[in-house]
Each structure stands twice: as C-alpha cells, then as structure tokens.
Amino acid sequence: MRELNLADLDDMALGATLLGAGGGGDPYIGRLMAVQAIETYGAVQIVEPSELDPDGLVVTVAGIGAPTVLIEKPPAGPEFVGAALALAKYLGKEPVAIMPIEVGGLNTLIPLAAAAEMGLPVIDADSMRRAFPQIEMTTFTLAGITASPMSMVDINGNVVIISTTTNQVAEKLARALMIEMGMGAGISLYSMSVAEVAKHGIQGSMSYCVDLGRKLSAVQRGEHGAFDKFLDFAEGKRVFSGKIIDLDRRTTAGFARGTVVIEHLEDPTRIMRIEIQNEFLMAFEDGKPIITTPDLICILDHENAGPITTETLAFGQRVDVVGLPCAPEWHQPGMLELVGPRVFGYDAEYRSIKGRNA
Amino acid sequence: MRELNLADLDDMALGATLLGAGGGGDPYIGRLMAVQAIETYGAVQIVEPSELDPDGLVVTVAGIGAPTVLIEKPPAGPEFVGAALALAKYLGKEPVAIMPIEVGGLNTLIPLAAAAEMGLPVIDADSMRRAFPQIEMTTFTLAGITASPMSMVDINGNVVIISTTTNQVAEKLARALMIEMGMGAGISLYSMSVAEVAKHGIQGSMSYCVDLGRKLSAVQRGEHGAFDKFLDFAEGKRVFSGKIIDLDRRTTAGFARGTVVIEHLEDPTRIMRIEIQNEFLMAFEDGKPIITTPDLICILDHENAGPITTETLAFGQRVDVVGLPCAPEWHQPGMLELVGPRVFGYDAEYRSIKGRNA
Numbered sequence: 001m002r003e004l005n006l007a008d009l010d011d012m013a014l015g016a017t018l019l020g021a022g023g024g025g026d027p028y029i030g031r032l033m034a035v036q037a038i039e040t041y042g043a044v045q046i047v048e049p050s051e052l053d054p055d056g057l058v059v060t061v062a063g064i065g066a067p068t069v070l071i072e073k074p075p076a077g078p079e080f081v082g083a084a085l086a087l088a089k090y091l092g093k094e095p096v097a098i099m100p101i102e103v104g105g106l107n108t109l110i111p112l113a114a115a116a117e118m119g120l121p122v123i124d125a126d127s128m129r130r131a132f133p134q135i136e137m138t139t140f141t142l143a144g145i146t147a148s149p150m151s152m153v154d155i156n157g158n159v160v161i162i163s164t165t166t167n168q169v170a171e172k173l174a175r176a177l178m179i180e181m182g183m184g185a186g187i188s189l190y191s192m193s194v195a196e197v198a199k200h201g202i203q204g205s206m207s208y209c210v211d212l213g214r215k216l217s218a219v220q221r222g223e224h225g226a227f228d229k230f231l232d233f234a235e236g237k238r239v240f241s242g243k244i245i246d247l248d249r250r251t252t253a254g255f256a257r258g259t260v261v262i263e264h265l266e267d268p269t270r271i272m273r274i275e276i277q278n279e280f281l282m283a284f285e286d287g288k289p290i291i292t293t294p295d296l297i298c299i300l301d302h303e304n305a306g307p308i309t310t311e312t313l314a315f316g317q318r319v320d321v322v323g324l325p326c327a328p329e330w331h332q333p334g335m336l337e338l339v340g341p342r343v344f345g346y347d348a349e350y351r352s353i354k355g356r357n358a
Numbered sequence: 359m360r361e362l363n364l365a366d367l368d369d370m371a372l373g374a375t376l377l378g379a380g381g382g383g384d385p386y387i388g389r390l391m392a393v394q395a396i397e398t399y400g401a402v403q404i405v406e407p408s409e410l411d412p413d414g415l416v417v418t419v420a421g422i423g424a425p426t427v428l429i430e431k432p433p434a435g436p437e438f439v440g441a442a443l444a445l446a447k448y449l450g451k452e453p454v455a456i457m458p459i460e461v462g463g464l465n466t467l468i469p470l471a472a473a474a475e476m477g478l479p480v481i482d483a484d485s486m487r488r489a490f491p492q493i494e495m496t497t498f499t500l501a502g503i504t505a506s507p508m509s510m511v512d513i514n515g516n517v518v519i520i521s522t523t524t525n526q527v528a529e530k531l532a533r534a535l536m537i538e539m540g541m542g543a544g545i546s547l548y549s550m551s552v553a554e555v556a557k558h559g560i561q562g563s564m565s566y567c568v569d570l571g572r573k574l575s576a577v578q579r580g581e582h583g584a585f586d587k588f589l590d591f592a593e594g595k596r597v598f599s600g601k602i603i604d605l606d607r608r609t610t611a612g613f614a615r616g617t618v619v620i621e622h623l624e625d626p627t628r629i630m631r632i633e634i635q636n637e638f639l640m641a642f643e644d645g646k647p648i649i650t651t652p653d654l655i656c657i658l659d660h661e662n663a664g665p666i667t668t669e670t671l672a673f674g675q676r677v678d679v680v681g682l683p684c685a686p687e688w689h690q691p692g693m694l695e696l697v698g699p700r701v702f703g704y705d706a707e708y709r710s711i712k713g714r715n716a
Contacts, residue, residue: 090519156523156527157523158520158521158522158523158527158531159520159521159522160518160519160520160521160531161448161518161519162516162517162518163516163517163518164516164517165514165515165516169514169516172538173516173518173535173538173539175538176534176535176537176538177531177534177535179534180530180531180534181531
C-alpha cells in the first residue's frame with residue numbers, strides 16, 4: 001500500500017495521455033478532479049490485490065462519452081461516485097476497492113477521485129493498460145467476466161442498471177444511453193472479487209502509467225539519452241517522423257472517427273496514414289500496416305515530446321509516431337476477435353511491434 | 359371480479375384497434391397471445407381496485423416499439439412476463455395485479471397474456487384509454503406518479519432497470535434502448551399501490567374497450583341503426599367521408615411518422631389531411647384543425663366499418679373519419695402540456711370533439 005502524492009499525479013496524467021493512444025479523454029481534467037477530491041476527502045491509497053480480502057467486492061468506475069464532447073463539457077463529478085454507489089446498492093454489497101477499467105486517458109484518474117470521496121483504496125490493476133473505444137474490450141471479457149450488472153448515471157441523477165447476456169450488448173446499450181444522457185455519463189461495471197482481479201486483471205498498470213509518464217517527462221526536460229530510455233522502458237519503437245499534411249475528424253454514432261496523414265520529414269515520398277476511432281487504432285505506410293491494434297500508437301510533438309491527442313492534432317505539426325506493445329496479458333486466446341484490426345473494420349493482420357526493428 | 363371469455367377477447371381486440379387511433383400495434387397479435395396464455399395457464403380475472411388490498415403493488419406491462427416493425431417481427435412473449443418479474447424483483451415486492459398502461463392497440467391485450475402466465479388478475483383501468491406514442495403520456499404523469507423504476511427486457515434476456523428524474527427522460531432512454539434491442543422490448547413501469555390506481559387511473563377502460571368493440575361489431579354485421587348507436591355510446595362524430603388520394607409513411611427515430619390525405623366523396627374540393635406519429639394525431643380540413651389530440655381520430659372502412667390502421671392505409675380506400683372524445687380523466691391541469699397538439703409539433707389549439715356538431 002502506498003499513498004499517491006501530487007508528483008505521482010502529474011506523471012500519471014502524462015503517462016495516461018500516452019496510454020490514451022490519442023483518445024480516452026484528457027487526463028488533465030481527471031487530474032484536476034483527483035486533486036480536488038484528495039484535498040477535500042484525504043489521500044488515496046494504491047494497493048495490490050494481495051493486500052485485500054480475496055472475497056472483497058471490487059467495482060470499476062469510468063466515464064463513457066466521445067472525447068470531442070468532453071472538451072466542451074467536462075464531467076461534473078457526482079456521476080462517477082453515483083455510478084459506484086448505484087451498482088453497490090443494486091448488488092447489496094459494499095466494495096472494498098475501486099479499480100480503473102482502462103489505464104489510459106481520463107478514465108485512469110476518475111477512479112482516484114471517486115475512491116477519495118468514497119474513502120476506498122484503488123487497486124493497482126486494470127483491464128486494458130491503454131484506452132479502447134468500447135467497454136467490452138477488456139482482458140476481463142477474455143476471461144469470461146461479465147461487464148454487467150452495470151450502472152450508468154448522468155449528471156441529472158438519472159440511473160440505469162443494465163444486465164446483459166454479453167459484454168458486447170452492454171456496450172451497445174450503454175452507447176445508445178450515453179447519447180441520450182447528453183453525450184456523457186458515469187459507469188460502474190465489471191464487479192468482481194479481489195481474487196478475480198488478481199487472476200484476470202492487468203497487474204501494476206497504475207504504477208506502470210506513473211513510471212511511463214516519469215520517463216517521458218525526462219524526455220521533455222531534455223535529459224541526455226532520455227528518449228532511448230523511455231523507449232527501452234516501454235519496449236517501444238519510433239517508426240516515423242513527419243509533418244501532418246491531411247486531417248479528417250467527425251463524430252458519428254457516439255464515436256470520434258477520423259484519419260490523419262503524415263509526410264516523412266526527410267523523404268516526402270514516404271506517407272503514413274493513421275486511422276482513428278476515439279483512439280489511434282492503425283498506422284499504415286504505403287498501405288502496409290506498421291502499428292496495429294491492440295499495440296499502442298502514440299503521436300508525440302517532434303520538438304517537445306508532448307503527446308498529441310486526436311483533438312489536438314493540427315495541420316503542419318511535426319510529429320514522431322511511436323509504437324508501444326500492448327500489455328502482455330492481452331496475448332491470450334480471443335485477443336484478435338476482441339481488439340484486433342478486423343474488429344474495427346480494417347482488413348489487416350495484427351503484427352506485434354515488439355522485437356521488430358525500428 | 360369477472361372472468362374474460364373468448365367473445366370478450368374478440369370485442370376487446372376490435373375495440374382496441376379503434377382506441378389505437380390508427381396505431382398502438384395490431385391487437386389481433388395480442389389476442390392470439392392472450393388466447394394462448396389463457397389456454398395454457400387458465401382464465402384471467404378482470405377486477406376493480408375496490409376488490410384488492412389498497413396497499414397491494416400494481417405494475418403495468420407493455421411492449422415498446424414502432425408498429426411498422428411489429429408486423430414483420432411480432433413480439434415473442436417472454437419479454438413481457440420477464441419485464442414484470444424484473445421490476446418486481448427490483449422492488450423486492452410481489453404484485454397483486456397487472457394493469458395495462460394503454461387500452462388501445464396491442465398493449466391492451468399483452469397484459470392479459472402476462473397476467474394469465476403470472477396467475478394474477480388484471481385491473482379494469484389504464485392511463486390513456488387510447489394509444490399514445492410515448493410512455494410519459496399518461497394520466498399518471500399528470501398525477502405526479504413516476505414511470506420509474508422501469509424495467510425493459512428484450513427477447514434475448516437482456517434486462518435494464520431505468521430510474522429517472524422525469525417520465526419524459528424515461529421515455530427518451532427507453533426509446534434509445536428499444537432501437538438497440540432490435541426495435542422491440544417488454545417494459546414494466548408505473549408501479550403503484552391499488553389505492554393510487556383507484557385515484558389516478560382511468561377507471562373501467564378495459565370494459566369500455568369491450569363495449570366499444572361490441573357496438574362496432576354490430577355496425578359491421580349491418581344491424582339497423584348500429585352506427586348511430588356506436589357514435590352515441592362513444593359520444594363520437596363522423597366528420598368526413600372520402601377517398602385516400604395521398605399517403606406518406608416513414609420510420610424515423612423509433613417512430614412511424616406520416617401523412618394521409620383524403621378527398622371528400624361528394625365534394626372533391628374538400629380535402630382532409632391527417633398527421634401520424636405512430637397514431638393519427640391531428641385531422642385538418644382546409645388547414646383548420648377538426649380533430650385534435652388527445653381526442654381520438656379513427657379511420658373506418660366506408661363499406662364494412664373495419665378500423666384502418668396506419669399500416670393498412672392504402673391509396674384509393676373509401677373511408678369514414680370518426681372523432682371520439684378522449685377519456686374524461688384527461689381533462690385536468692397539465693393535459694395540453696403533456697398530450698396537446700403543440701407537444702407533437704402542431705401549431706394548433708386543442709378543440710374538443712365533444713358537443714360539437716358533426
């Protein structure tokens with residue numbers, strides 16, 4: 001067990017922006033919420049599953065919405081604790097800990113704010129260690145753990161409890177409700193025992209996020225050799241350095257979709273195309289897939305190594321495209337059918353970034 | 359208390375078609391479901407609130423969907439009992455009776471089928487005594503009774519419990535879910551005590567429906583003076599006799615919408631235009647509103663007095679347009695803000711059909 005301090009939160013927000021893979025909502029909004037909640041309710045403890053009663057109840061807390069809307073309408077706050085309380089009430093059991101569903105983007109930090117207010121620790125684990133656009137895209141789904149019963153609460157206090165036969169249906173119903181709830185809502189789902197978290201969660205993902213942010217922060221401070229150390233730590237690769245020459249973004253059916261086209265800085269005949277569905281999902285060069293989901297595509301500012309999200313992309317930006325391998329827990333039967341390229345409509349094979357030459 | 363017999367069901371289905379005001383889904387599908395349930399589980403008792411414990415729990419059962427979809431995909435059945443059981447489970451209390459939310463269209467008979475299977479009586483009351491396209495359009499809403507907690511169950515066994523701050527939000531969320539649930543689902547809502555039904559329901563609406571069907575049946579058999587007796591019973595008016603010369607129907611945002619244009623049989627310069635949103639809502643002649651919601655617009659076949667629904671409308675049909683006054687319980691503060699013409703987007707005043715010259 002260890003207490004989060006403010007420096008941790010800064011690194012976590014930076015790491016979460018990177019793990020957001022361009023999406024997942026702005027972690028700095030979540031950082032503000034977490035700081036405010038910690039100042040009001042006291043510090044949050046980060047714990048390992050082994051520190052808790054194996055039979056204790058754990059619930060995840062997250063926001064659901066399109067990132068493009070979040071910018072204009074940040075989450076209010078009560079909907080997240082509201083969601084956790086509604087689910088606990090429905091289950092008739094008090095949770096012993098809160099857990100993020102995705103460590104990547106805004107949903108990394110929202111659980112901290114909710115946990116502070118509820119006086120509960122946060123488990124150092126999640127089910128993505130990146131952001132994904134749909135709630136069934138978790139290692140929990142691969143383990144057969146149901147997302148439902150799932151609660152959904154909006155800022156006006158409307159509460160919905162969803163119990164579905166599959167996590168895919170839970171996503172479909174939640175997405176439709178989210179649109180009617182003003183394009184954003186708090187959700188609490190994947191309730192399970194501490195023992196199940198230990199078995200099926202991605203362990204240490206909160207700590208990983210803080211460490212990753214710290215490494216990137218060293219790059220941003222211009223420390224010697226920091227970029228290589230950052231890539232070494234994450235086992236990542238810089239695959240492209242270029243200038244953004246085309247950009248198309250649109251919000252459809254509750255998702256932010258788009259395409260970004262990058263021309264190589266040194267060889268303008270080389271073109272990289274990156275496809276967006278809330279997150280950067282596929283990077284192609286000359287029609288050939290270079291980074292493929294579930295591996296992470298990160299776009300960094302070429303000058304200051306600041307992560308660029310789908311909303312902060314702009315014409316003319318000079319950027320580095322970095323591929324990070326997904327958490328090793330993803331590599332199990334069913335991964336490609338749940339989060340592989342074809343799930344998102346791309347006719348391409350998954351090709352791991354790990355162990356490849358840059 | 360009285361037992362429903364098969365003749366009652368025939369008259370009820372005919373009366374429910376009329377009270378459907380062109381929409382509400384085909385009551386003959388509901389009649390089949392009711393007959394089948396009664397043959398399997400035994401007869402259904404129709405009761406007055408005074409015959410039950412005033413503190414007993416009553417829940418309504420209904421289907422939600424666009425009528426145009428119902429034709430191609432009739433409801434399966436388990437979703438209705440499923441909805442009632444899910445709500446009872448959520449409330450932690452057993453209901454003493456089932457009640458229709460709307461006596462008009464398919465939802466008149468669905469509660470009978472559910473009640474037979476559950477071994478419960480059906481209360482001779484409802485909250486519309488006609489069909490309306492949205493679930494908040496009830497006398498219960500006028501009385502401040504909340505539609506939620508509301509259950510929603512699809513044929514695959516997905517269950518949603520909705521608790522909203524207003525009945526309008528319940529409608530919005532349920533409509534969005536319905537689309538994702540394959541354009542149809544069972545719902546159970548407006549749970550209340552028997553005493554509340556006695557105070558705020560439209561009393562005797564099931565019996566009224568049977569009686570109305572019986573009067574129309576006499577017209578269809580060609581009994582002398584039957585049409586006048588039918589109009590006298592319902593305090594209705596025949597306002598137009600004509601031929602359908604134009605017809606536009608479309609399904610948008612979970613509703614069946616459209617317009618039907620009728621040319622007068624004797625004076626082709628007279629044109630009636632009827633506007634549809636699941637039901638016939640407004641009848642205009644020369645731009646002047648003739649029958650206005652919440653009064654009922656019924657279109658009858660000119661030759662055989664068969665009620666014509668929005669789905670069975672056809673070019674060239676010779677029809678009578680009949681206006682029936684809405685149930686007297688509607689006439690209370692808030693009616694026009696809930697079910698008046700402007701709610702549906704028509705810039706016209708409500709003008710009661712009652713007491714007007716034909």
